[in-house]
Amino acid sequence: MEQCASVEREVDKVLQKFLTYGQHCEQSLEELLHYVGQLRAELANAALQGTPLSATLSLVMSQCCRKIKDTVQKLASDHKDIHSSVSRVGKAIDRVSLRASLGWGWGCPGASVSGSVGGGKVSVSSMDAESRSPVSCPRQNFDSEICGVVSDAVWDSREKQQQILQMAIVEHLYQQGMLSVAEELCQESTLNVDLDFKQPFLELNRILEALHEQDLGPALEWAISHRQRLLELNSSLEFKLHRLHFIRLLASGPEKQLEALSYARHFQPFARLHQREIQVMMGSLVYLRLGLEKSPYCHLLDNSHWAEICETFTRDACSLLGLSVESPLSVSFASGCVALPVLMNIKAVIEQRQCTGVWSHKDELPIEIELGMKCWYHSVFACPILRQQTSDSNPPIKLICGHVISRDALNKLINGGKLKCPYCPMEQNPADGKRIIF
Secondary structure, rough: OOHHHHHHHHHHHHHHHHHHHHHHHHHHHHHHHHHHHHHHHHHHHHHHHOOOOOHHHHHHHHHHHHHHHHHHHHHHHHHHHHHHHHHHHHHHHHHHHHHHHHHOOOOOOOOOOOOOOOOOOOOOOOOOHOOOOOOOOOOOOOOOOHHHHHOHHOOOOOHHHHHHHHHHHHHHHHHOOOOOHHHHHHOOOOOOOHEEEEEHHHHHHHHHHHHHOOEEEEEHHHHHHHHHHHHHHOOHHHHHHHHHHHHHHOOOOOOHHHHHHHHHHHHHHOOOOOOHHHHHHHHHHOOOOOOHHHHHHHHHHHOHHHHHHHHHHHHHHHHHOOOOOOOOHHEEEEEEEHHHHHHHHHHHHHHHHHOHHOOHHHEEEEEEOOHHHOOOOOOOEOOOOOOOOOOOOOOOOOOOOOOEEEHHHHHHHHEEEEEEOOOOOOEEEHHHOOOOOO
8 A cells, every 4th residue: 555655646746747847838938929929029010111120139039049948948857857757656656566566476386585684684586496487477567577686596495495485474374363374374385383383373363353352351361471571571561451441441331430440459550650541540430420422531432542452462462472563474575575676676787787796695685775764673783994794703893992893804904913993093902802792
């Protein structure tokens, strides 16, 4: 939907530019025709009188010719701007087509999309380089095959590639609550999935299904049993569940007033952190007999609280169990939709210039691709000397002076057993450098 909205925005911009250009063009031409008409009348009048062409009239004619030329150039320049806007619409449509072709490509034999996102990196490969054909992947508005963007050397073997993709799909199905489909896929692909891997997903989906049916029991039981660990995460999940249960009692009317007052004792452990919210709920009891719907506390009955509690539970439970809120498959797919057009362009340039050695590393891309803040999961340090991202084999090193460079840069800067900082004149012993971890 976001991609379609992007196309719609670009189309609106083009239509607005067409409208503005048409109005400006019409006004400019009318002014020009009026000006030329006046000059023509003056020339006709001079010809009838038989007087020679005056210097003033000659100057006016020169100015008229210059004005016509400037107007035509300005209209042509504005027209070129519209061409660039139309081109952006085409690119936006291409991105939508890429999303559609990727979704279709999973069903094609010999084609798959797999990848991992770490600091915004994506990898996409084909399942079988030898089985590629013009119809192996559907192409809409693309000249290059998506399958050929990354070399098969990225994967250790075809079996490893299939296993990673199948595992990503199974995890996605478990996370979406499609348990029967996930089990069927495991059986058909002979994928062995541990019960310990399934259990967290089964439990989370059971609780979420209960929340969707407005049953707070399973969620409260889970939150109470994990209270200490939730407090360590600064989670307010248990308080929000108790608050929602209290609101349900209020919504039942005056006959539940005593039960609501009795249940309010559950708020005691949260009084220090949620004092204001507890005061609001206690104040709503005054209007219970008159009806909360017509009181200043009517916002407590808003159904959005149920959607909020589902989101809070999913986020905190996934954090507690070491799971990602979004499945790796959906994140990789969304990242691929952004990264693939750029990778296809850079691959075409590499092949055209015959510099295939530029892209030889398995664990990194030839250029940096901005995926947005949503795909930032951890800090990344790039060495300011070698312009390379640090890794476990080439970690960042902090010098005595406080500047940080990579270990490879440090080794290259050593001269006669001494190291001179590239940013300040301090000389130091290379052994004094300390590895840092972000």
